[in-house]
Amino acid sequence: MCQTTEVGTTWTPRALVVGSGLAGLECALELANAGWRVEVLSPGRAGCDGATHRVHALAPWILLTAPWVRGDSPERFLADLKRRGEGREREGLAEVLATEAHSAARELVENLGLVPLGVPTALPGDEIARGMRCLPNAGRVLLAPLLRKCEEAGVRVCGRSLAVGLLSDGSRVIGTVMIDRTTHVPREGHSDAVVLACGGVGAIFPATTAPRWNRGSGLALGSAAGALLHGPEVTQALPVTATPPLYFPTSAALLSSRIRASDGASVSGSDLGAVTVEIGKALLRGATVFMETMGDDAHWLPPRVRESAAFRAEGRVPLTLALHHGIGGVAIDSWGRTSLPGLYACGEAAGGVQGLRRTMGTGLLEATIFAKRAARAACHDIAGIGPAPSRGEARVPPFPLDPAILEERLDELMGPLVALRPPAAVDFALHEIERWPVRVEARIEEGCALAGIRRLAAMTLLAGEQSRRGGRGNVVGLPGNPPRHKEGA
């Protein structure tokens, strides 16, 4: 895609995509096919370091929830999304998901080589069969086909590259600040568009189903640059096996099993959300929670748990709660535009497609649908805003002192807040995290940058919790400024 400036010279727009999960790679491919020069940044092995790579690892199948059967329709799906959202979704976004879910699901099955297992089934709480269970092609990296297409389209996929901040000229985002994790050298990357496809917030919490890189980079980088956030506190926790690999035994198994707490209380609920809350209450009381399988329920469990000596002797599995999904995130419009020109967000980094409670089996669909829309929006917008200026200022989450100690403290403060967030505990945690000393003029270093991202993401999440409690709505900006110390202070 060659663009022409006002003075008649031609140029090729450049994009930096933060993250190599489904959203990042789909967006990069769409931009490259439209003629952009595209670079994807990813901190680990590209295509393997995000939640997308894990979808089949911690549950027995991949779920794609869409209108599949006769009698269902985007309108019925939308009505169910809105019922669960309770008005906390952003205008127009759930409509896009409901309308595009079916075709996006078919494309995913085709493009990622998924194998559907029979016919769709009704998920707990749904009246209509919408959940298509699929298995990936055995022995292959789930995103391998998409990575290959990106490379063929000329996308530069940079593994071991961590984005630690954004560049801004005051009116527009014009690039990222990043660290090469092999050479440990920080550098600035200039671009005409930046896409935050950096996943969710799971790893702000010590127990999560998500990989460690998913520590709220969208919230942290977005808010450090001044982007609006939508419901950063809206998250989904799931009951999982208490011993690694934190396996999710499926909603059906959890709802049909008997769950008991060690203090004698019975833990039950009509849906997965209610069961999660009851488990959260029991864990806060200090009780241990067990799932007792009945009949052939045990077949939901992974062989490793089912065949363990403890399970065979006692027939029960200890459960805990893990942070699974960030429902809120960087505020976007229905085309993935954030509140800052030049900055787009999609996938789990973006917030507001679903409201208070999300529908299971929609994460991959959201990622692919909004990634393509963000790319199309960037192609549309670039004609109006032209090339990005080459000079700008780094907007980086503040670097904390003693990052390793802060990481441990964040585990302690955020651990109990996975599912239930009592106001006093939220206030206490935010007070302490906000006041953690930070330094200015610091050399950019990986450990500090990672702790800084997690700290700022935790602050935005907790501030969102306070804001919701105070009835101040969905959209929040940056919480209070922390005290700053000179390097070495």
Ligand SMILES: Cc1cc2nc3c(=O)[nH]c(=O)nc-3n(C[C@H](O)[C@H](O)[C@H](O)COP(=O)(O)OP(=O)(O)OC[C@H]3O[C@@H](n4cnc5c(N)ncnc54)[C@H](O)[C@@H]3O)c2cc1C
């Ligand atoms: C165990 C599990 C099971 C799931 N099962 C399903 C399912 O059955 N069906 C379904 O639809 N959804 C499922 N989901 C949800 C779904 O996987 C996610 O919603 C979806 O994959 C999100 O895609 P994404 O591209 O937005 O994020 P991710 O795939 O998480 O990708 C984020 C990328 O950003 C990178 N990144 C993060 N921070 C930075 C940074 N600072 N700099 C550079 N890169 C960064 C990450 O390393 C990664 O490459 C599941 C999730 C989990 C964890």
